[in-house]
Amino acid sequence: MDSRFTIAGRELAGLRAEKTILLAIGIQLFIAAFSSFLVVGLVSMYDPSGLDGAEIEIAGAGDAVADLERAADSVPGARVTRYEDTAAAREAFQNHAADAVVIATATDDGGVSTVVTVPDSNVETTVIVVQLQEVLQVYESNERDARSGSLAEPPLPLPERTGSSPYFTFTYTVLIPLLVFLPVFISGSITVDSITEEIDRGTLELLRVAPVTLTDIVDGKALAAVAIAPIQALCWLLLLEVNGTPVSNIGPILALMTALTVVVVGVAVAIALVAPDRRAAQLLYSIAVLALFGGATAMAGGPTNAVARLAIDSADLTTYLTVAVYAVLALVTSLGVRGFLSRIDIDAIR
Missing domain, CATH: 3.40.190.10 (Periplasmic binding protein-like II)
Structure with missing residues (x-):
């Protein structure tokens, strides 16, 4: 485990050179820190009736x-x-x-x-x-x-207006899920870049000189990518609290997004090893994530719906079952990737 943590620490230290990733994190930080001001302008685009x-x-x-x-x-x-x-x-x-x-x-x-x-x-x-x-x-x-x-027949009555605030709807159905799930996609992108760069530069073979296996190397990189996602999400949620937007059930929200991060990072690892070219791997990763997340969002109990319901403290048994299902899916993905790694011939990866 020491070698995996060492590799994870090396990955985290190297993130300072990833200007694109730092810019994405900075944008999220700005949105979360100034959400009470930005939400007015954002709501005008989301729901002009506000x-x-x-x-x-x-x-x-x-x-x-x-x-x-x-x-x-x-x-x-x-x-x-x-x-x-x-x-x-x-x-x-x-x-x-x-x-x-x-x-x-x-x-x-x-x-x-x-x-x-x-x-x-x-x-x-x-x-x-x-x-x-x-x-x-x-x-x-x-x-x-x-x-x-x-008229010969009376017209159908018009539906009554709900009177719900567009600011409330936007904050809990768009803004909070956006801040929670963007770190997930960033972690997957970091994983793709990290593995493909190691292969492209030939440093993956140098890492094998140390007493570590391919599984240890990938575990260390994946650990770093997974670890930063809930830390970012926790910061964003706490900043929303400071801005006057209360968020309930932060623990289950972080559990759900961490499980989803494990799944996405696992997919990123498999893609990076199958298609080691950086551009091709990033393209395949983007398509895979859009397909996975789009399919999950289309479901009635998708992750965005679960996060919104948890945030407003209206979660029911189905919502918590959704969290449990993604936790199980994360475990299955992790085991599947480890099994995939055990069958890979690293010398054949170019």
Whole structure:
């Protein structure tokens, strides 16, 4: 075991030269350390509906604009100013007196046609579109209610809004799983690079001069790669706590991600030994990880769902069974890789 720890220590010391890995860790550190600030901007991309309530001025025109005004009165921050015709409304928009233009016109078949104009892509466009969408949804709902009496059958009721916060949803279903699982992928990439570089430089054969086997060498490298993942994840979760984002069940979360790290590192070891060319190995590793993680995420009890439920303290028996299943899978992967190593002829690896 001493030789394996020595090799692991050598690997950890060599990580300081891996600028790409250090950059990736630095980005995660920045996200975790300033999550309370970043989450506002990130939520606007994840779920723009979280921007409801921003104040916008709408230039309205057309013979159905009165109903649009009533709809805007129900949306906080939205206000419609009526203009005599389309040209006047568009002129107000061009002169920056209005944030958007809506031309609402009654059609011959009894419907209402709306033509919406918003600014070309800029910082405010997303906010304006979100607010306009809210106004038009209220407009549609009002028209639906007003015309329901003339229908032979009553329309199906619209589902009630849940009222859940997009910030809460984003933090626990996107941000926390992202910070937890990125170290897993980094560890696998480190393993691929480490083994392929040893083979490419011929230093793997030099390591065999010492009283160690190929299994000892790979165990040491894998140990270093696996060890740094839960340390990173623990740092990120503690930083989230400091930023006011409570995370429950940190122990089970780290157990799950460590088990997944063992699986990913095991896959990385096998790929690096089968395809010792660094570029080919990294490509195969990326494809394999995308396939494995994509398949796991598609499942109802996937790792991202398990982490989210553990983080908000709503885990049930199925969630803890998921952690146990990945722990067993990690053990099977470890034993499988060791069996694979025992059958490899290191002299044939080039």
